[in-house]
Amino acid sequence: MLTSVQDLGRPGHRQLGINPGGALNGLALSAANLLVGNAIDAAGLEITMGACEMRFTVDTRIALGGDDFDARLDGKSITPYWSVPVRAGQILKLAHAGPNATQGMRSYLAIAGGIAVAEVLGSRSTDLKANFGGHEGRALRKGDSLPQGPATTTIAGPAFGVRSPAWSGVGTQTQDGSKLIHLRVLPGPEFEQFTVAAKNALWLDKWRITPNSNRMGYRLEGPELKRKQGRDLLSHGVVPGVIQVPPSGQPIILMGDAQTTGGYPKIGVVIQADMWKLAQAPLNAQLQLQPCDLEQALHAWEEQQAYLEGIRQTLAALDWSRATQYKK
Amino acid sequence: MYDPRGLTGSAPRTIWMTMIQPQIHFLGDSALLCNLPSPATLPHQRRIWSIAEQAAGWPEVSEVVPGMNNLTLILSRPVVDMDAVSQRILALWPQVDASHVAGREIDIPVAYGGKDGPDLDIVARHTGLSTKEVIQRHSDADYVVYFIGFMPGFAYMGGLDPALATPRQDEPRLSIPAGSVGIGGEQTGIYPLASPGGWQLIGRTALPLFDPNRTPPTLLRPGDRVRFTVERIAK
Numbered sequence: 001m002l003t004s005v006q007d008l009g010r011p012g013h014r015q016l017g018i019n020p021g022g023a024l025n026g027l028a029l030s031a032a033n034l035l036v037g038n039a040i041d042a043a044g045l046e047i048t049m050g051a052c053e054m055r056f057t058v059d060t061r062i063a064l065g066g067d068d069f070d071a072r073l074d075g076k077s078i079t080p081y082w083s084v085p086v087r088a089g090q091i092l093k094l095a096h097a098g099p100n101a102t103q104g105m106r107s108y109l110a111i112a113g114g115i116a117v118a119e120v121l122g123s124r125s126t127d128l129k130a131n132f133g134g135h136e137g138r139a140l141r142k143g144d145s146l147p148q149g150p151a152t153t154t155i156a157g158p159a160f161g162v163r164s165p166a167w168s169g170v171g172t173q174t175q176d177g178s179k180l181i182h183l184r185v186l187p188g189p190e191f192e193q194f195t196v197a198a199k200n201a202l203w204l205d206k207w208r209i210t211p212n213s214n215r216m217g218y219r220l221e222g223p224e225l226k227r228k229q230g231r232d233l234l235s236h237g238v239v240p241g242v243i244q245v246p247p248s249g250q251p252i253i254l255m256g257d258a259q260t261t262g263g264y265p266k267i268g269v270v271i272q273a274d275m276w277k278l279a280q281a282p283l284n285a286q287l288q289l290q291p292c293d294l295e296q297a298l299h300a301w302e303e304q305q306a307y308l309e310g311i312r313q314t315l316a317a318l319d320w321s322r323a324t325q326y327k328k
Numbered sequence: 329m330y331d332p333r334g335l336t337g338s339a340p341r342t343i344w345m346t347m348i349q350p351q352i353h354f355l356g357d358s359a360l361l362c363n364l365p366s367p368a369t370l371p372h373q374r375r376i377w378s379i380a381e382q383a384a385g386w387p388e389v390s391e392v393v394p395g396m397n398n399l400t401l402i403l404s405r406p407v408v409d410m411d412a413v414s415q416r417i418l419a420l421w422p423q424v425d426a427s428h429v430a431g432r433e434i435d436i437p438v439a440y441g442g443k444d445g446p447d448l449d450i451v452a453r454h455t456g457l458s459t460k461e462v463i464q465r466h467s468d469a470d471y472v473v474y475f476i477g478f479m480p481g482f483a484y485m486g487g488l489d490p491a492l493a494t495p496r497q498d499e500p501r502l503s504i505p506a507g508s509v510g511i512g513g514e515q516t517g518i519y520p521l522a523s524p525g526g527w528q529l530i531g532r533t534a535l536p537l538f539d540p541n542r543t544p545p546t547l548l549r550p551g552d553r554v555r556f557t558v559e560r561i562a563k
Contacts, residue, residue, distance in 0.1 A: 014393045014402070015380070016546045017476040017520075120540045130480050130521055132540040189353035189361055234368060235477055235484065237393025237400025239359045261395055261477030269356030272406050294408050297357035301406045 028065030037153030067104025442562025
């Protein structure tokens with residue numbers, strides 16, 4: 001439905017109003033990149049809700065991260081976090097998400113050598129709002145072809161995989177078939193300005209991700225969150241993860257393409273280590289927000305970094321041409 | 329949003345100025361927001377630019393975002409010891425020398441009225457001024473870029489003549505051409521990119537406000553002083 005070239009983003013220009021953007025699930029893209037011998041920040045594809053088909057014009061190696069949407073290479077199933085050799089002419093196809101899709105949201109495709117579109121302001125990510133970077137500054141369309149960088153590893157060896165990250169499965173199925181996803185949240189600067197009822201609702205109620213959600217922000221639906229005092233805030237810098245509450249009382253979680261500044265009160269901020277869950281959360285999923293502290297936030301982040309480091313070390317010792325045979 | 333009168337006049341030279349301390353909030357596990365007490369003043373903002381410039385060089389800081397009377401520091405990774413970063417800012421605050429942030433002087437030629445500024449008449453009617461007077465007051469004033477936000481290169485500027493304040497349109501336009509100069513409430517600004525928007529459009533500049541392939545990519549930066557010059561007035 002929406003596929004764009006993304007790397008780990010374009011930090012360093014926020015004070016000029018340019019948001020960092022990049023893969024919403026940077027962990028999935030990083031892991032997939034490592035699996036094809038790339039640096040973690042090489043550019044890949046962020047594929048939203050499946051429905052994507054591509055043909056490879058050269059022999060190469062690919063890995064998927066995030067959701068698989070029944071990905072098939074010439075009809076043969078591809079598992080996320082496996083490194084798979086591809087021959088020229090082969091076709092990779094991700095299925096359409098059904099109207100009530102609960103299987104996920106985003107897939108990340110890494111290709112050996114990375115997608116070699118030109119760097120703009122230090123990144124190959126597509127800025128879909130300001131229309132620059134990536135492929136012609138826009139989402140991909142049928143018929144586009146993309147340049148590939150030089151691979152740094154043997155691409156012809158057998159397929160192999162790594163243990164799926166502990167953080168790869170998002171949420172649990174509820175009785176009505178929707179997903180329930182737990183997010184750890186630190187209280188925001190204006191947390192105490194909200195009513196007791198609002199503070200309780202934040203932690204105790206479930207919040208639905210409405211379909212009016214995108215790479216800029218996720219609009220949630222639940223009980224109205226009211227502030228005790230209605231003083232307006234001056235515009236200030238914001239970051240992805242900020243849960244801002246506009247006058248409607250319905251919170252919005254800012255995502256990677258959010259504006260660099262905002263002015264709504266911030267009741268909480270999702271910890272960095274849980275942002276990947278939002279990238280993978282299907283529309284209409286239910287969120288359960290859990291209070292946490294800085295120490296837990298840091299611990300969760302370090303665990304994820306250790307997972308990536310584990311892959312990096314395993315691959316450093318790997319003879320790519322003799323890797324474990326891929327059996328499925 | 330803020331009182332623009334606080335932006336233009338010089339700050340009262342009272343002793344409390346030096347005693348004001350920023351209030352620091354954690355913005356999640358990897359950002360800090362430093363707020364100054366109201367009202368927003370140019371001397372405060374100068375200190376914010378100056379602290380932003382210094383903090384950008386700290387190893388744990390990956391980005392600095394000056395806002396209106398505040399500063400957000402974005403850290404390169406989550407840290408437990410945010411208090412250490414907070415202390416550093418609080419220690420720096422009274423010492424910082426804000427006078428060296430001079431900014432650049434930038435003239436922006438504007439074609440006023442006509443199809444470049446379709447709302448010039450609305451502003452004239454609302455303010456009770458002639459269109460000529462609106463243009464004169466808009467182009468006579470000196471503006472200061474307080475910060476950039478909303479979209480790449482969009483400058484929040486202080487300095488609009490209060491007599492020109494005009495409410496936004498009831499229904500935002502779906503697309504405003506890049507370079508459009510508008511008035512929204514008590515602010516004036518330029519749209520760097522085509523975008524939806526509700527400001528009253530009084531003119532348009534041909535200067536590119538944002539070009540990702542140039543260094544720096546935006547025409548305006550925090551601290552710049554801006555003047556609008558009359559390139560032409562549509563008959």
